[in-house]
Structures are given as structure tokens and as C-alpha cells.
Amino acid sequence: MSTQEPPGTQERLVRSTQELLWERGYVGTSPKAILERAGVGQGSMYHHFSGKSALALAAIRRTAEELKQASEECLDAPGTAYDRVAAYLLRERQVLRGCPVGRMTQDRDVVQSAELRRPLDEMFDWLRERITEVLTEGQRRGELAAALDPAATAATVAAVVQGGYVLARAADDTAPFDAAVQGVLALLAAQVPAVG
Amino acid sequence: MSTQEPPGTQERLVRSTQELLWERGYVGTSPKAILERAGVGQGSMYHHFSGKSALALAAIRRTAEELKQASEECLDAPGTAYDRVAAYLLRERQVLRGCPVGRMTQDRDVVQSAELRRPLDEMFDWLRERITEVLTEGQRRGELAAALDPAATAATVAAVVQGGYVLARAADDTAPFDAAVQGVLALLAAQVPAVG
DNA sequence: GTCTATAACAAGATAGAC
């Protein structure tokens, strides 16, 4: 397992598609560009996949799964609920590139296809649910005010990250992302009962 | 002023482009689609505008200006700082269509063009600045805790809206948007000093 | 499995008539 064989043709196609979907979106990504980046001919692509949308589906599923695992590493860490949510909010990101999953929600062809949208839906649904669990657990332990609504707050946390990307890309500067994260962290810190 | 003459060719072109950019983004919008929606021939478009990007620039500027005015109506209203920010967060939106300005930040060709990105930058910069002013004013009046960081909180508020759109479109459901808004409103309400 | 050739159509812009 995980012996480092060089990736096969199919694998290279999926990885190239992941990169291009992140950079250019679904509409902006042509099969030709995928083939050039993967270094394979057109015949190979249509042998392994029925077309652009099938390849995009494989790539989107992969990207969503990778993002889920990276997020779970932060949210599953030891520490208080605040610490774990802070770890998620502060995890290393390529902010100006935007979110590889969130980006897809702005693509008409993706959102209008039930199949292509499903991985996005599942990923964000899982994320909100997982943050809700962490916050609920924090309340049980007395780390967070009982008045806090875990589900609503979880949606806020997820939205701050996705919206932070938008503000940062508009400004061509990561500062608005960092400010938005600091803002929600400060609001959340105020929900932590004072010690003693 | 504002006598209801039917819109001229140039005006129809700009409005059609605004609609299409919102629906399909820059890459997904073809001159042909614009012409068909505006009901004019190709010659008219290239007479009034040098090409697709010039027309997009006019449309983006218009959309940003319209959104700025709609936001200002909420933030300029009478009431406490909390009320005014709440009015902005709760203002009527076509959530599943996404933000017509924020949407553009996911378009490679837009973000990479200094000219096309500028209206987005100015709009969001103004928005954060304006919310910062409202929050600062609230602090001066004793309506909000002095410990609150107005600029960071303003970025959070703007990000929640933009991120809410992303979550809602992923879910094909406005619920995550509403939850994110309710979450940040509750966190903000906790910053309002108790009366008496 | 992988390649090149080719087809059918759309994008984006230009030319020139009216």
C-alpha cells in the first residue's frame, strides 16, 4: 500500500482535472487543457471516461474527500471546542486561490447537475454537522455558554471561511480573510465562560 | 429626469450583460448570448463597446454600484448599530442565485484583470468600511461592548453573507444561509450590554 | 490502451453593405 509507483494515466487525468477545476472552474476547463497538463492524448481520456463531466465528477469527489479529511484533522484534535474550531479556522490555506470545493458552487453547469453538485452538498453538510458536534460537546463540558445555538454557529463558522475567500480574492489580498476569521474567533471567545 | 423612455441599445446591452454575468459568470457568457438577450445585432455591440471585456466592465461597475446603494439603505437606517447590521444581514436576497458581485471573484479572467477586479475591490472595501463605521458608532453610544474589534467584526459580517451564498448554493437550499446569518446575529447580540 | 485525424459546432472579432 502507498508504495510510490508513478501515477497511471487515469490518475494523472483526475489530478490534472482537480487542478484545472480549482484554477478555472468547470466552464473554463477544456478537455484539451486537461490532456496537455496530464501529458496524454485525447484517445486515453475518452477510453477511461465518457467525457468532460464524468472526469469532472471523479475530480470533484476526490477534492471534496481530501478537504473533508484535512478539516477532520483540525476538528478531531484534542483541546477545547474553541481550540478545535480555531484550528479549523486558522489552518493553512492558499487563500487567494479560493476554496477548491466552494469554487464549484459558482459554476452553473455544476450546480444544475444533481450528480456534480452532490459531492459539494455532502462535504459542506458534513462540515456543518461536524462543527455542530464539536460546539455541542463544548457546551456539555461547560466550555461554551449554554445559550449558544450550535447548528447556527457552525453555519456561521463555515460561511466565514467561504466568504473570507471571496473578500480576499476581490481585494487580491489575504487580509480580509484573516480579519473575518479573527472577528468570528473573538465573538466565539466571548462565549467561553470566564474561569474562576 | 427618470422619465420612462424605453432603454436604448447601449442600455439594453449593459443590462443583458449584468444578467448573464450573474447567471453564468464572465467565462460562461458569450457575446452571442448577450446580443440575443438584448435583441440587437452584433454590429451594434461592437459599435458601442470595443468587445466583451469592455461591456463586462460597464456591467460590473453598474452591478457593484447598485449593490452598494442597496446596502447603504440598510446601514444608513435609523436604530442601534445592531439593528442596522441586522437589517443588512436580513435584507431580501435571491440567495440561490448568489451574489452578483461576489460571484465575479470566482472568475479567473475577472480577478486577473486589474480593471475588471477594481469595482469588486472597491465595493467590498466600501462595505467593510461602512459596517466598521456603524459598529464604531455603536460602541461610542454604549450599544456595543468596548472590547469588540469593529474592523474584524465588519469583515466577519461581510464574509458570512458571501459564504452563506456558497453554502446555500451547494445545498440548493437557502437554509444554510439563514442559519449562518442567525448565528452571527446571536454572537453579535451577546456584545450588546444588558439594559439596566 | 494510446495515438492522430477529423468533424460539427460555438466563441470572439472584423468587414462592409445599408
Place this chain on the structure above:
DNA sequence: GTCTATCTTGTTATAGAC
């Protein structure tokens, strides 16, 4: 100012050789 060709290039897919 507006219209209809026309041009060049790119997109997406298929065909058939190797």
C-alpha cells in the same frame, strides 16, 4: 447606428489506425 456575412480559433466528441 445597425445589420448580415465572413474569418480564425477553440471546444467537445468520434473514427479508426497502431
